[in-house]
Amino acid sequence: MARASELKVGFVVAVNGGQYQVRSIDIKAPSARGASTLYKVIFNHLITGQKWEHTYKGDDILPDVDTQHRNMQFVYKDGDFYTFMDNEDYAQHTLSETELGDTAEWLHDGMEGLVGLLVTDKLVAIQLPQSVEKEIIETTPTLKGASATARTKPATLAGGVVIQVPEYVAQGDIVKVNTDSKKFMGRV
Structure with a gap:
């Protein structure tokens, strides 16, 4: 379980019965006394890629999803599909260009330092290095x-x-x- 104040881009949480990845967080600190900090979070559904946004207070709790973070290398692009290799077990995973979104424009053959997000042994997202x-x-x-x-x-x-x-x-x-x-x- 993660509090809204602890969320970071890339986290995967269970919301409304689905699994969503945090895409961006906008923090609003009201100036009135006693007002709590608000976190406007934009999510993408892991399977459909559908965008959803919601505003939380800092103490709101979101159940997290069992995920694995694995070091990956970008191997090649074939049409609209990008193939990545797990650096530990050499398994290959593919993601479509729509699943990658803006991440695709940063990739080049042989690129290392990527972190793959796996849910039930299926690659759902790639995190770029800083x-x-x-x-x-x-x-x-x-x-x-x-x-x-x-x-x-x-x-x-x-x-x-x-x-x-x-x-x-x-x-x-x-x-x-x-x-x-x-x-x-x-x-x-």
């Missing part, structure tokens, strides 16, 4: 004399993710990006 290194496929040319100021430009990474990068970053550079916020962290 940051990944990607090559810049397309961006405007580097400006002569550009410095590390706050001015940015759009850049398309391998996989199709578009982020804002400083002006001094050029096409072909490898950059480190935060997967949650899609923010540039540095050049590698």
